[in-house]
Amino acid sequence: MYRIVSKEKLAHKHTLFTVDAPEIAAKAQAGQFLIVIPKEGGERVPLSICAFDRQEGTVSFAFHEVGKSTKELGTFNAGDELFNVTGPLGNPSEIKRYGKVLCVGGSIMIAPALLQAKALKEAGNEVITVLACRSEEFLFKKAEAERYSDRVYVASDDGTIGEKGLDFLKEVLSREKFDRCTVIGPVVMMKKVSEMTRPFGIPTIVSLTPIMIDGMGMCGVCRVTVGDKMLFGCVDGPEFDGHKTNFDELIQRQRSMLPEERLSSLLWEHEHEGGCRCGRK
Ligand SMILES: Cc1cc2nc3c(=O)[nH]c(=O)nc-3n(C[C@H](O)[C@H](O)[C@H](O)COP(=O)(O)OP(=O)(O)OC[C@H]3O[C@@H](n4cnc5c(N)ncnc54)[C@H](O)[C@@H]3O)c2cc1C
Ligand code: FES
Numbered sequence: 001m002y003r004i005v006s007k008e009k010l011a012h013k014h015t016l017f018t019v020d021a022p023e024i025a026a027k028a029q030a031g032q033f034l035i036v037i038p039k040e041g042g043e044r045v046p047l048s049i050c051a052f053d054r055q056e057g058t059v060s061f062a063f064h065e066v067g068k069s070t071k072e073l074g075t076f077n078a079g080d081e082l083f084n085v086t087g088p089l090g091n092p093s094e095i096k097r098y099g100k101v102l103c104v105g106g107s108i109m110i111a112p113a114l115l116q117a118k119a120l121k122e123a124g125n126e127v128i129t130v131l132a133c134r135s136e137e138f139l140f141k142k143a144e145a146e147r148y149s150d151r152v153y154v155a156s157d158d159g160t161i162g163e164k165g166l167d168f169l170k171e172v173l174s175r176e177k178f179d180r181c182t183v184i185g186p187v188v189m190m191k192k193v194s195e196m197t198r199p200f201g202i203p204t205i206v207s208l209t210p211i212m213i214d215g216m217g218m219c220g221v222c223r224v225t226v227g228d229k230m231l232f233g234c235v236d237g238p239e240f241d242g243h244k245t246n247f248d249e250l251i252q253r254q255r256s257m258l259p260e261e262r263l264s265s266l267l268w269e270h271e272h273e274g275g276c277r278c279g280r281k
Helices: 068-074 107-122 142-148 168-175 187-200 247-254 258-273
Strands: 002-011 014-020 033-037 045-053 058-064 084-089 100-106 126-133 151-156 180-184 204-207 223-226 229-232 239-241
Touching (some): 033 058, 045 068, 045 084, 058 068, 058 084, 068 258, 100 107, 100 168, 100 187, 107 126, 107 142, 126 142, 142 151, 151 168, 180 187, 187 204, 223 239
Parallel strands (some): 100 180, 126 151, 180 204
Antiparallel strands (some): 033 045, 033 084, 045 058, 223 229
């Protein structure tokens, strides 16, 4: 069992947990992920590591409540115990002194993007961070981003804070020379940023989130196409070359279980929230 040391509300349905897991904290690195099973018999939920403290023996992850398992996770509080947390899984981010790095984090993935920004800054890079969110109320950890970055841009889909959308990046990219770009967030955002950096020849690393089961290379569910290779998100990634990734296939595969996921979410709401929008009581 893994005790939740603290629960931090980042925004509506966006939560950050810090859990007691000394054996994971001892090995965790930026870019890796955990598989969390909230309750016995529950689903395995892959979640990116967004912080770790080797001395305290804790590791943190942030999640957006989108379906049954993440909604269930949101009902846990500090002091509660999670049935299982496995990790660190996947390969760490490649952190070197590249020069000037553009670090883009979107939605809930702003949290793990900041761990990358911190590691890149500590390696001696000039770090320009972009925090992309739906609207002002979904922006979090800006002060932390400022600590790890030489400059921070904020962008929101509706323009309620910072730049409206990510199109402003075209101008930034044509004005300044970047040596590397890392992008972690919704797949459509990673695709868009990769398309923007392509004409400038900026090596662009994306962190892919295919549906996963075991997270250890055995089930094959997480396969992604990168260049002419079929790779496994869990053991070959989760980070890949954004200019070679087949994002459309990834989006299609992510949507393959939508009806089942929707049903499972509605049933969970019935059981735990006393009714839902489908009208049944
Ligand atoms: C390596 C990796 C790291 C991840 N890191 C994080 C993280 O740090 N924080 C976070 O909130 N989420 C993260 N995700 C996504 C997260 O695992 C899913 O949102 C979660 O499994 C959904 O479970 P659910 O039962 O709540 O919803 P489901 O019922 O399984 O799905 C609900 C909705 O979420 C979508 N969804 C399901 N799986 C994924 C997925 N893998 N990626 C994107 N959308 C998905 C479905 O298409 C559906 O629309 C990560 C995924 C991977 C593979
Ligand atoms: S999740 Fe099973 S092989 Fe990657």
